[in-house]
Amino acid sequence: xxGSDRIALDPFVTDLDGESARLRAAGPLAxxxxxxxxxxWAVTHHAEARQLLTDKRLVKDIEVWGAxxxxxxxxxxxxxxxxxxGRSMLTVDGEEHRRMRALVAQALTPRRVEHMRxxxxxxxxxxxxxxxxxxxxxxxxxxxxxxxLPMYVISDLMGVDEADHPRLKVLFDKFFSxxxxxxxxxxxxxxxxxxxxxxxxxxxxxxxxxxTSALIQASEDGDHxxxxxxxxxxxxxxxxxxxxxxxxxxxxxVNLSTHPDQLALVRSGEVGWDAVIEETLRYSTPTxxxxxxxxxxxxxxxxxxxxxxxxLIVSYGAIGRDEAAHGPTAGDFDITRTSxxxxxxxxxxxxxxxxxxxxxxxxxxxxxxxxERFPELTLAIPRSQLRNKPVVTQNDLYELPVKLRS
Numbered sequence: 272x273x274g275s276d277r278i279a280l281d282p283f284v285t286d287l288d289g290e291s292a293r294l295r296a297a298g299p300l301a302x303x304x305x306x307x308x309x310x311x312w313a314v315t316h317h318a319e320a321r322q323l324l325t326d327k328r329l330v331k332d333i334e335v336w337g338a339x340x341x342x343x344x345x346x347x348x349x350x351x352x353x354x355x356x357g358r359s360m361l362t363v364d365g366e367e368h369r370r371m372r373a374l375v376a377q378a379l380t381p382r383r384v385e386h387m388r389x390x391x392x393x394x395x396x397x398x399x400x401x402x403x404x405x406x407x408x409x410x411x412x413x414x415x416x417x418x419x420l421p422m423y424v425i426s427d428l429m430g431v432d433e434a435d436h437p438r439l440k441v442l443f444d445k446f447f448s449x450x451x452x453x454x455x456x457x458x459x460x461x462x463x464x465x466x467x468x469x470x471x472x473x474x475x476x477x478x479x480x481x482x483t484s485a486l487i488q489a490s491e492d493g494d495h496x497x498x499x500x501x502x503x504x505x506x507x508x509x510x511x512x513x514x515x516x517x518x519x520x521x522x523x524x525v526n527l528s529t530h531p532d533q534l535a536l537v538r539s540g541e542v543g544w545d546a547v548i549e550e551t552l553r554y555s556t557p558t559x560x561x562x563x564x565x566x567x568x569x570x571x572x573x574x575x576x577x578x579x580x581x582x583l584i585v586s587y588g589a590i591g592r593d594e595a596a597h598g599p600t601a602g603d604f605d606i607t608r609t610s611x612x613x614x615x616x617x618x619x620x621x622x623x624x625x626x627x628x629x630x631x632x633x634x635x636x637x638x639x640x641x642x643e644r645f646p647e648l649t650l651a652i653p654r655s656q657l658r659n660k661p662v663v664t665q666n667d668l669y670e671l672p673v674k675l676r677s
Contacts (some may be wrong), residue, residue: 277303277304278290278301278303278304279303280560281663282306282661282663283450284660287588291589292589294588295315295316295589295590295592295593297315298316299314299573300315300319300572301313301589303586305562306449306663307348307349309338309350310338311563311581311582311584312577312581313584313585313586314583314590315589316593317597318593318595320585320590320619321620323570324585324619325621328566328568329565329567331362331564332362332364332565333354336580336581337580346456347454350449350663351456352459353446353447354562356503357506358503359371359500359504359506361622362503371496371500374489379482379485384628385632387424390427391420395641398415398420399644401415402416408674408676409673410673412521412524412672416637416641417521418517419436420520421514421516421520422436422440424512424629426509428512428629429481430470430474430481430482431470438466439466442462443463447510447664447665447667448661449662450661467505471483486504486505508626512630514557514665515557515630516557516634517557518558519552521668521671522666523547524673525650525668525671528673529654533547533605534642536607538642544635544638544639545631547606547638548634550605550608552617554591554592555666558664558666559664559666560584561587562584563583564583566578566579566583567579590615591614597610598610617630645676647676649673651674
């Protein structure tokens with residue numbers, strides 16, 4: 272297949288909805304191209320995504336990727352940190368994946384997550400106090416609330432020093448961006464690994480009531496995790512644990528602000544906040560594309576085939592609005608939706624996101640607190656003027672200007 276036959280993903284993400292619609296219209300398996308001219312296949316329909324996410328012929332080992340083995344993917348490709356992020360449960364399969372995931376599950380228990388509720392409410396309240404102090408009544412809600420809340424929560428959970436937050440923001444912006452200059456890619460990955468390494472060393476020396484200490488302890492009590500595996504796991508959890516939740520909160524506010532009738536339903540109590548969260552996850556999923564799985568052998572999908580050695584991405588932005596799964600109104604935001612098909616925006620099968628419960632909890636605390644404090648909150652600029660960051664894997668806005676009062 273030639274490059275001209277592929278749908279090139281826009282590195283600047285200027286029209287994510289339109290791009291997702293084009294991918295979906297190309298069929299359940301679309302030929303796509305990542306920034307940098309990297310050819311991949313994209314699964315774009317719900318049923319086929321569920322099938323492929325549990326297909327053992329699709330693996331996470333980058334050495335299976337023909338383009339990588341042939342030297343066609345440079346080490347400084349801006350998205351290499353997502354395609355080859357180090358040894359963790361994100362990059363292994365089978366027994367090794369089960370071993371690593373079991374240790375994470377031992378550390379990130381439902382009890383530990385639920386125990387965070389009070390702390391999340393405390394952090395949200397403090398941030399909203401600062402928001403309320405804005406004299407103009409107009410604030411960037413992402414910068415002042417949706418970004419710092421998940422960063423504080425994930426840092427509390429993992430024992431990351433608050434002093435590292437500003438640098439972590441810079442590093443993760445570079446980590447996710449398809450516009451990071453090649454000369455900065457390797458340095459960014461190295462600095463992130465070094466920062467997480469310092470967290471592991473500190474918790475080994477002085478264990479605390481945090482996820483890093485629990486991972487270290489679980490590893491020492493049972494199956495062993497190397498420091499490299501713990502560092503990569505922490506990097507994965509911090510990246511996924513705060514980026515996803517930022518976008519979930521931001522997108523929920525955008526959706527409710529542009530659908531005041533539905534905001535009225537949830538404000539009156541007729542519909543619960545959980546419905547807002549789940550419909551936001553489906554309609555404007557925080558993760559637009561997940562990179563990458565590799566075909567260990569030919570994998571038929573409908574009337575197409577993922578050839579052995581080719582790469583597959585999971586296009587959740589397209590999948591969430593699949594009419595075959597969610598009905599003819601799949602393109603509408605509707606918190607009263609009664610579709611029997613549940614979205615898969617946190618993944619499906621053995622690689623489902625282990626932090627999904629925490630992300631839902633954070634949004635479930637943050638959103639009602641926000642609207643309780645500012646019931647008249649609206650967008651300060653038209654929806655059409657909100658701009659996506661140049662991150663092909665995330666549905667992520669630069670900013671969210673809001674008016675706190677009418």
